[in-house]
Amino acid sequence: MDVLHDCCCGLDVHKRSVSACLILPHPTGGWTKEHRTFGCMTNDILQMCDWLEAAGCTHVAMESTGVYWKPFYNLMEDRFTVLVVNAHHIKAVPGRKTDTRDAEWIADLLQHGLVRGSAIPSRAQRTVRDLTRHRTTLVQDRVRVVNRLEKVLEDTNIKLSSVVSSLTGVSAHAMLVALVGGENDPAKLSQLAKGRLREKRAELEAALVGIVRPHHRFMIVEHLGQIDYYDEAIERVSAQIAEHLRPFEHELALLDSIPGVNRYGAETLLAEWGMQIDRYPSADHLSAWAGICPGNNESGGKRKSGKIRKGNPWLKAMLVEAAHGASHAKKTYLCAQYRRLASRRGKKRALVAVGHSILVIAYHMLKRKTGYVDIGSNYFDERQITVVTKHLVRRLERLGFEVSLTQREAA
Numbered sequence: 001m002d003v004l005h006d007c008c009c010g011l012d013v014h015k016r017s018v019s020a021c022l023i024l025p026h027p028t029g030g031w032t033k034e035h036r037t038f039g040c041m042t043n044d045i046l047q048m049c050d051w052l053e054a055a056g057c058t059h060v061a062m063e064s065t066g067v068y069w070k071p072f073y074n075l076m077e078d079r080f081t082v083l084v085v086n087a088h089h090i091k092a093v094p095g096r097k098t099d100t101r102d103a104e105w106i107a108d109l110l111q112h113g114l115v116r117g118s119a120i121p122s123r124a125q126r127t128v129r130d131l132t133r134h135r136t137t138l139v140q141d142r143v144r145v146v147n148r149l150e151k152v153l154e155d156t157n158i159k160l161s162s163v164v165s166s167l168t169g170v171s172a173h174a175m176l177v178a179l180v181g182g183e184n185d186p187a188k189l190s191q192l193a194k195g196r197l198r199e200k201r202a203e204l205e206a207a208l209v210g211i212v213r214p215h216h217r218f219m220i221v222e223h224l225g226q227i228d229y230y231d232e233a234i235e236r237v238s239a240q241i242a243e244h245l246r247p248f249e250h251e252l253a254l255l256d257s258i259p260g261v262n263r264y265g266a267e268t269l270l271a272e273w274g275m276q277i278d279r280y281p282s283a284d285h286l287s288a289w290a291g292i293c294p295g296n297n298e299s300g301g302k303r304k305s306g307k308i309r310k311g312n313p314w315l316k317a318m319l320v321e322a323a324h325g326a327s328h329a330k331k332t333y334l335c336a337q338y339r340r341l342a343s344r345r346g347k348k349r350a351l352v353a354v355g356h357s358i359l360v361i362a363y364h365m366l367k368r369k370t371g372y373v374d375i376g377s378n379y380f381d382e383r384q385i386t387v388v389t390k391h392l393v394r395r396l397e398r399l400g401f402e403v404s405l406t407q408r409e410a411a
Contacts, residue, residue, distance in 0.1 A: 002113075004111065005059045006024070007022075007023065007024045007055060007056045007057045007058060008022075008023055008057060008058065008059040008061070008107060008111050009022045009023070009052055009059070009061075009107060009110075010023075010062070010102075010103045010104065010105070010106030010107030010108070011060060011061070011062035011072065011106065012062070012063070012099045012100075012103040013062050013063065013065050013068050013069050013072060014040070014065070014068065014099070015040065015068055016039065016040055017037055017038065017039060017040060017099075018038050018040060018048070018072070019037050019099040019100055019103040020035070020036050020048060021033055021034070021035050021100070021103035021107040022034040022035075022036075022052065022057060022107070023107045033104060033107070035100050035103070035104070036048070036051070040068070040071065042071070045072055045075050045076075046075065049075060049080075052080065053080075057080065058081060059080065059081045059082075059083065059110060060076060060080045060081070060082050060083070060110075061082075061083040061084075061106050061107070061109070061110040061115055061117070062083075062084060062106065063086075063090065063106070064085065064087060065087065073120065082120075083110065083117030083118075084118045084120055085106070085115045085116070085117060089115070090105070119279070119289070121274055122274075124275070125271065125274050125275060127244060128241060128244045128245060128267075128271040129272060131237055131240055131241045132241060132268045132271040132272070134237055135238060135241065136268070136317075138230055138233050138234050139230075139234060141230060142231070145227055146167055146168060146227065148223055149167055149220065149223040149224070149227070150167060152216060152220055152223065153210075155216065156210040156212045156213075157209070157210035157211055158179075158207065158208055158210035158212070159206075159207040160172060160175065162207055163200055163203045163207045164197065168227060170194050171193045171194045173224070174192040174194075175189045175190075175192050175193075175204075175208065176220060177224070179208075179220070180217045180220050180224075184212065186204075186205045186208040186209050189204070189205075189208045190205040238264075241267050241271075242267075245267060245271075248270060250369075251275075251366055252266045252267065252270065254362075254365050254366060254369075254370075254371060254372070255269060255362055255365070257372040258322070258326075258361060258362060258365075258372050259325070259326040259332045259334050259335070259372075259374070260322040260323060260324070260327075260329060260354075261362075262325075265318055265321065265322050268318045269315065269318060269362060272315040272318070273286060273312075273315060277366040280363070283359070283360040283363040283364060286359060286363050287356055287360065288309070288311075289311065289312065290311045290312050290315045290316060290319070290359060291308055291309040291310050291311015291312060291313075291316055292308060292311065292315075292316055292352065292355055293308065294306040294307075295308060295309050308352060316355070319355035319358055319359055320351050320352065320355045323338070323352070323354035324351060326338070326358065327342075327354060331376075332374050332377055333376060333377060333379050334357060334358070336378070336380060337350075337354055337357060337380070338350045340380055341353050341354075389405070393405070
């Protein structure tokens with residue numbers, strides 16, 4: 001095989017140490033390999049970089065091991081061409097595995113150009129991505145606290161969540177504050193309802209009858225305090241995200257126009273796939289990278305499981321969440337697509353398919369800098385009008401009707 005890199009290095013990265021194998025040309029011909037082991041502290045990584053630079057190394061490859069590759073990449077990306085490789089693609093032969101041989105195997109593959117580096121985003125995108133992912137974890141933690149609050153209320157026989165839509169709403173929050181303040185009269189507590197919830201005061205009064213003990217009040221106060229903290233933290237992080245994405249307001253507005261995608265979702269999508277959509281050759285390429293399209297598994301002319309790949313879990317989760325919102329947007333193409341697939345393939349597969357459609361729509365919108373245009377909820381019927389007509393006629397005939405059709409003149 002042809003040698004593409006005369007001097008390169010393979011790294012086998014661990015939490016506390018890294019094994020390095022440097023391949024460099026021998027003065028009398030051929031190649032020589034040098035093995036060294038370094039620590040993972042900043043000074044150790046810089047020492048390794050100096051050793052590689054002094055030897056004339058130009059390319060470095062390492063496995064994407066958890067998050068342990070990140071310190072190395074951050075310190076080496078400005079000095080070398082660094083490839084972070086999917087570990088599944090460079091598995092060594094079983095039974096001959098050591099740290100030194102792993103590093104040597106990676107170096108051999110890199111020297112002959114047999115490894116393909118993963119797409120590592122720029123520093124600016126990594127910054128926004130860290131913020132959006134942190135906000136997502138904050139939202140998830142807040143949901144867990146709200147669920148714990150509901151469990152405490154169930155233990156007190158208070159069925160407030162059966163009447164109100166959210167325990168963190170204005171009315172429910174006021175009732176809970178009054179409850180921990182010592183107010184036990186359900187009639188007085190139900191008077192704290194605001195807006196349309198006042199129409200349910202009789203139901204609220206029945207739901208607020210319970211036995212609240214001192215430790216229940218303590219736990220409710222703790223949970224309410226945690227919810228307030230998460231609300232403030234989410235606002236602070238959202239402000240930071242908005243500041244970093246200020247130059248991309250036009251792109252965010254385009255994404256926000258898609259049914260099911262709000263400002264929060266638009267910021268997450270943009271942070272995950274990057275500010276430059278041109279880096280992806282096509283919408284299919286982006287979908288495959290995200291892991292939201294059907295997989296390919298065919299052997300002997302038979303199509304096997306087509307389950308989706310792992311892909312980017314953060315992007316995939318946001319697309320499915322957006323698909324869930326789009327499935328409730330009536331008289332839209334995405335809602336019609338969801339209902340069409342859910343009846344045949346199930347709700348979960350339908351959500352993944354709608355998420356795939358949202359990703360494709362977003363790609364072409366950002367590529368062409370155009371707004372969202374809905375093609376209508378009757379798109380599928382109009383596309384196959386003859387098939388739909390025959391199907392409906394057959395259903396009526398099976399019910400005992402005699403059907404004759406007359407096409408209406410266009411207006």
